[in-house]
Amino acid sequence: MKREIDFLKAYKKTFQTSKNVGSIIKNGLVVITTTYCLFLIIIFSWWNFLKKDLQKVENQIEIKKAEIKKLEKKEFLYVLLKKQLSLLSKVFSSEKDNRTQVLHSLFQIADGRSKIAEIKVSPSGEEVQISGEAADAFALAGFLNNILSSQQLKIFPKIKLNSLSRQKKGGYKFSIVFTYGKD
Amino acid sequence: MEKIRDFSKNSGVLIQFFLILAILFTGINFLLPKGKELFQMNKTIKAKKEKLAKLTQKVAFLESLDEYEITNKTQFLLKVLPPEEDIFIPLSALKGLASQFYDIQIKDFKIDLGREEVKNQLSSISFSLKIVGSKESIINFIDKIKATYPLMRVDEISIFLSEEELPASLLKIEAFFLSLPKEMGKTEEFLSLITSAEEKVYREISTFSFPLKEEVAPTLPSGKENPFTF
Numbered sequence: 001m002k003r004e005i006d007f008l009k010a011y012k013k014t015f016q017t018s019k020n021v022g023s024i025i026k027n028g029l030v031v032i033t034t035t036y037c038l039f040l041i042i043i044f045s046w047w048n049f050l051k052k053d054l055q056k057v058e059n060q061i062e063i064k065k066a067e068i069k070k071l072e073k074k075e076f077l078y079v080l081l082k083k084q085l086s087l088l089s090k091v092f093s094s095e096k097d098n099r100t101q102v103l104h105s106l107f108q109i110a111d112g113r114s115k116i117a118e119i120k121v122s123p124s125g126e127e128v129q130i131s132g133e134a135a136d137a138f139a140l141a142g143f144l145n146n147i148l149s150s151q152q153l154k155i156f157p158k159i160k161l162n163s164l165s166r167q168k169k170g171g172y173k174f175s176i177v178f179t180y181g182k183d
Numbered sequence: 184m185e186k187i188r189d190f191s192k193n194s195g196v197l198i199q200f201f202l203i204l205a206i207l208f209t210g211i212n213f214l215l216p217k218g219k220e221l222f223q224m225n226k227t228i229k230a231k232k233e234k235l236a237k238l239t240q241k242v243a244f245l246e247s248l249d250e251y252e253i254t255n256k257t258q259f260l261l262k263v264l265p266p267e268e269d270i271f272i273p274l275s276a277l278k279g280l281a282s283q284f285y286d287i288q289i290k291d292f293k294i295d296l297g298r299e300e301v302k303n304q305l306s307s308i309s310f311s312l313k314i315v316g317s318k319e320s321i322i323n324f325i326d327k328i329k330a331t332y333p334l335m336r337v338d339e340i341s342i343f344l345s346e347e348e349l350p351a352s353l354l355k356i357e358a359f360f361l362s363l364p365k366e367m368g369k370t371e372e373f374l375s376l377i378t379s380a381e382e383k384v385y386r387e388i389s390t391f392s393f394p395l396k397e398e399v400a401p402t403l404p405s406g407k408e409n410p411f412t413f
Contacts, residue, residue: 029203036203036210043217050224057231064238068370071245076364077253078245078374083364084260085381087305091334091359092384099340100322107318116344123338123355 098155099125102178105152106130113139128156128178133171140164140172147176156180241373256385263332263388264361270294270308272333273358277312279394280327287316287324290351307357309338314352318344321352332391334359 068075099121106128110116116132134140144161147153156178163175265272274292281287291313314324321342328335339355 025200029199033203033206036207040210040214043214043221047217047221047224050221050228054224054228054231057228057235061231061235061238064235064242065370067242068238068245071242074245074248074250074253075374077250077257078248079364081253081257081260082375082377082381084257084264084361085377085385087361088260088264088334088388089378089381089384091305091336092387099337100326103318103322103325103340103342107322115346118344119340119342121340 101152102128102155105150109143109146109150109153111139111142111146114143126180128180129162129175130178131173131175133167133173135171137172140174153178237373238370241370244374259389260385262393263334263391264305264359265333266361266363268306268308268360270310270358273308273310273335273356276331276333276335276394277328277356280324280331281314283327283394284316284320284324286349287314287320289313290315295355306360306362308360309355309357312354312356314354315349316352318342318350321350325352325354327394328354328356330391332388332393334388334391 102121102125103119106116106119110132113136114132114134116130118129118131120129122128132143134143147159153159158179160177160179161174162177163173165173167173278289281289289312291311293311295309295311314321316324325337325340328337336357336359337354338357339353341353343351343353
């Protein structure tokens, strides 16, 4: 039996497949192109919107800067006032105010028989050194007792008799250190 | 032959395909930088909007300030902290202060060279002052220094008492000066607010006085005088 090949049939099949692929590609390309164009439009619109927005914000910034420029004198005065006050508050916070009260108390405790010759108050007010003379041991004891019983001098937690020496002509020379806060 | 005819039919599609490929290729090359630019622009706008908000806040704050009040306060504080380092300002104040006490005498005055300090635009000059007077007057004098402008701080106090002479006191004093700010910072930088502690300091300082009468410039007549005013 003689066998024949049906070329026409085969050709028809091939032609239909390529036609389908072609139309799919064509439609696909149209879809891609349309999407791409839409995407481009969105990008450009967004870019345009942002550019306008940026321009608007920049204009507003310039307006505000001009307004600040007009208020420059006020700003300078305020900056200066702030600077002055902040520095003054630093100076004030480190200041001790009880030194004159301590001096008052020291002047009060000295009597005729015991005398203070010198008082030294350190810059921070944390240390007060006194030196003086007492007529005799009783006067010295009375003076020390006055120091211990003085209410104003109770702010000093540590009172140290630094030196005590007896004089040839009688009496005693003494030196006392009052320390505030530290040991 | 048929295949060639098919190819020629599909060639239109192929050309279109390659054309779109070319568009996509150039598009990607164009769109990617554009996308980056958009992202950057978005960031810039956000930053600029923040800057604008700060500026708006600053303008509103500056507008809310009372210029007359700030001017008065600043001028007064310029007397408390003078801008120029002039030792004669605190010295004349101390001299004036001593004249308010009948028994206080300034005996000696020495500037401590090399003790000039500068901290945060705040500079100071140290000097020692020897005064003679009664105990009470010395204490009051020290107390008054604390409430006198220009701002002075009594650092060290030494008192010498003797039976023969009036009590003497050696005071180490620090006088403060403030140089004016040279720059005000960035425009968009918000001004830091005056704290309640600083307001309290101002209230305390506003009670300070200058012991001498401040000189007032004489008012000269200008223009025609109104003869109907008495």
